[in-house]
Amino acid sequence: MITVAVPSQEVADALGDPGPDARVIVWNPAEGDAPEAERDRIALVCMPHWTAGRRVYGRLAACPELKVIQIASAGYEHVAALVPPGVALANARGVHDTRVAEMTLLLALASQRHLPQFLDAQRRGVWEPDQDTPSLADARALIVGYGSIGEAIAVRLSASEVHVEGVARTARTAPDGTEVHAIEDIRGILPRFDIVIVVTPHTEETDRLVDAGFLAAMKDDALLINVGRGKVVDTDALLAELESGRLRAALDVTDPEPLPDGHPLFAAPGCIVVPHIAGTERLTNRRYTDLVRRQIQALAQGEQAVNQVLIGAFPA
Template sequence: MRNLVVSVPTEQLAADIGATPDGVEVVVWPMDAAAPRERFDMVVPPYMTMTRVLARLEGVEVGLVQGQSIGYDGVADVLPDGLLFANAASVHETSTAELAVALALAAQRHIDAFAVDTAAGRWSPVFAESLADRRVLLLGYGGVGKAVAARLSGFEVQLTAVASRAREEDGMPVHGVDELPALLPQAEIVIVSLPGGESTRGIVDDAFLSALPDGALIVNVGRGTLIDTDALVDHARRGRIRAALDVTDPEPLPEGHPLWGLPGVLISPHVGGASTAMRPRIARLVRTQIERLAAGEPPINVVLGA
């Protein structure tokens, strides 16, 4: 049996993977230059620059490309033909859900304003909105949505889940997106965790925002393209809607963009998965894929090329 050859982008990830089955060679390749081998059984591209370097796989024999993100919108456009691509489901859900709840709490309890007051040495109490007793609509009930729901379970919210199709899952009634017009007028907080892509682009548009009650909060930890940015700017400027965004469209948000500095808008720079939870979880996933390949088993999480 021939050796398996796996590339990872950093020495750190190679060390985190730890011991591998006999006959497995782990090569560090940041994909900043041509491939050091003609064949890889698995390639793990760098985390944040993956779509910019996938072209380097052209002409290389690759069994599996293992991404480090849950989302994979746009990957099909740059992935060389014939390659399998797996996403990083199981790696970022917990960390992203933590940030979603943190953003909701920060916006409700004015933590962002208090941080500014702290820097200015200013004591300025406010009577704030609670998270408790709020009507929270989860738009997206995949891995991240379920993780958000689990973390909200102790906050005494009234939770409504919405996904692409209606169903009941683990005791949770899930509404279909076609029911949004009836659900939005009751939603005080909307937490969006849908994947990107053409089917979800601009789902949070002017009509969506107009259906929400005055003062409603939009939290987006999915993809920036889910929200019509111009519509959100218009509603936020009028004080109609508040927003807490980990992702934006465009991204990075350029200097001088109208979202910056808008009252009621809190922005974090796409850091949902960027926590200490990532390292052990991506190492565990890569190690699992290696063990499956070594055992002749199909990889998990394959989302393209299957």
């Protein structure tokens, strides 16, 4: 019998009957140690959003039968070094695709059609028409980090009559037919695109990928959208381009994060900032609970964890 720990009763209720091979208990490792009667039974722990730290993962290490840690995000760099030895870490790849794609489309439309300008006029109670807002249709968009989220973004942009291409580690034609370029070629193709969408995780390879040289290669009045990780973009370099009026930006993630009160990005011309809310999926929604059910099935059948990204090798 597989014992599955979920962080709240609401998640347990949404998950429902896990089947004959599993039982569900409520335990949030961020709030305290595992229940003593359950510590030696727990095989799968589902972590709540924004949960990390050595103290929390030390509580997981105290569960001797733990096999899989299911985190709630696609990114896992914040916990990679904390996973107990021999335990699989699984991310939530696929769970957040729709929500990130929706926010990306919203940011693109809002920026292209100057929505912040009109909302500001509304707040001031004045009528300020602007007939010269660029359309999203017929724009050319480059998605940097063409994985499952990138594909979901491409579907929505294509429906808006946007020409979409992608960037990944290697060049290929994606299953949806999108042309995907190798990351090493990105500087040469940037001038061809009106919109550049960053959806990459933060790694050593992507740290400050969007630097002054990258931004300089973008065409005049191009829009940079970041729904990946804040540290992928050099904030000072981006501010310089925004303040010059040459580029525009729409940011769900920033560096630093959260932005301190009064940070220059808040007031930068042509910049929309939202507080890292693009992909936060409720853990009671079906995309997450479906993933947990598949995780239980994989455990029951002795298979590799769904969305397994690493096996812990170092003490937490």
